[in-house]
Structures are given as C-alpha cells and as structure tokens.
Amino acid sequence: MKKILLIVLFISGSFFASFAQLSQDDIALFQSIYGKDKREVVQQYMKFSETEAAAFWPLYDEYEAARKEIGKKRIQLLEVYAKNYSTLTDVTADNLMTDVIAQNSAMVKLQSKYYGKAKKIIPALKAAQFMQLETYMDNAAKVELSENIPFIGEIERD
Numbered sequence: 001m002k003k004i005l006l007i008v009l010f011i012s013g014s015f016f017a018s019f020a021q022l023s024q025d026d027i028a029l030f031q032s033i034y035g036k037d038k039r040e041v042v043q044q045y046m047k048f049s050e051t052e053a054a055a056f057w058p059l060y061d062e063y064e065a066a067r068k069e070i071g072k073k074r075i076q077l078l079e080v081y082a083k084n085y086s087t088l089t090d091v092t093a094d095n096l097m098t099d100v101i102a103q104n105s106a107m108v109k110l111q112s113k114y115y116g117k118a119k120k121i122i123p124a125l126k127a128a129q130f131m132q133l134e135t136y137m138d139n140a141a142k143v144e145l146s147e148n149i150p151f152i153g154e155i156e157r158d
Contacts, residue, residue, distance in 0.1 A: 038064075038137065045133055046126065055121040056130075063114045070110060073103045078149065088152060107138065 039060075048056055077099055084092050111131055118127035 041137070042130070042133060046130060048122070048126070052122045052126065056118070059114070059117055059121060063110070066110055066114075067107075070103060070106050073099070073106070074145075077103060078145065081149070085150070085152075093152065111135070 042060065046056075077096060080092075081096055084096075111134060115127055115131045118130060122130075
C-alpha cells in the first residue's frame with residue numbers, strides 16, 4: 001500500500017504540475033535523464049545549419065505542442081491506474097489497456113506526420129535523425145516512468 005501512495009503522490013505531485021506551457025514535468029524528466037532540457041538535447045544532437053535551424057524550430061515547436069497533448073493522456077492514464085490499482089476489475093483493466101494502445105498509436109501517428117513535414121524542410125536524413133532521437137527520448141521517458149509503476153498484482157491488494 002505504501003508503494004501505491006508513493007505512486008499517487010508522484011503522479012499528482014509537482015512533477016506533473018504544469019501542462020499549459022513548457023511543462024515542468026518534461027523539464028524535470030529530461031533534466032534528470034540528460035542533465036538538460038529536451039530542446040537543448042535536440043539542438044546539441046542535430047547540429048543544424050542556420051538555414052536548417054530557421055526552418056526546423058517552428059516545426060519543432062508545433063510538434064512539441066502536439067506531443068505534449070498526447071503526453072497529458074499518458075499522465076491521465078497513469079493517474080487512473082494508480083487510483084484504481086487496488087481495485088482493478090476486468091472492465092477497468094480493459095479500458096486502461098485500450099486507452100494505452102490508443103495513446104501509443106497516437107504518438108506513432110504524430111511522429112509519422114511530423115517526419116513527413118520535417119523531410120520537406122530539412123534533408124530526409126536529418127528528419128530521420130530527429131525522429132530517431134525523439135523515439136529514443138520517448139522510450140527513455142517511458143522507462144523512467146515504468147520503473148516506478150507496479151505491475152498488475154505486484155502489490156498486495158487490501
């Protein structure tokens with residue numbers, strides 16, 4: 001039960017406090033993983049020319065806004081899971097899993113859409129490099145969160 005309380009506190013705490021602007025959870029998560037914020041990681045890794053940078057960063061900002069909306073859904077699903085962990089039913093588990101699959105699908109669709117947009121304004125190799133970095137960072141964030149979330153049935157139910 002202590003672990004459930006920690007998860008609920010973690011999910012509802014200051015780590016996930018702000019979604020409206022450049023969210024504090026993104027900053028905290030990426031700083032904890034990489035020691036800097038996400039934009040800095042992308043900037044350092046991509047090494048754009050001035051022309052590429054001028055074309056890319058507005059598209060990146062648009063992508064990030066859309067990605068954060070999908071990220072909000074991920075957080076909502078974690079909150080539902082934490083809230084219902086000790087009383088999960090087949091229906092609740094099924095609804096959560098269906099929503100998780102939809103959220104994952106939405107992320108893949110978003111990346112596909114923005115890869116297409118990116119390769120129109122920067123070379124395809126650079127667009128692919130960006131999407132590879134995005135996939136890596138998204139997976140790293142998922143791992144970071146997953147390490148703090150118990151599997152179904154892992155913790156004794158009340």
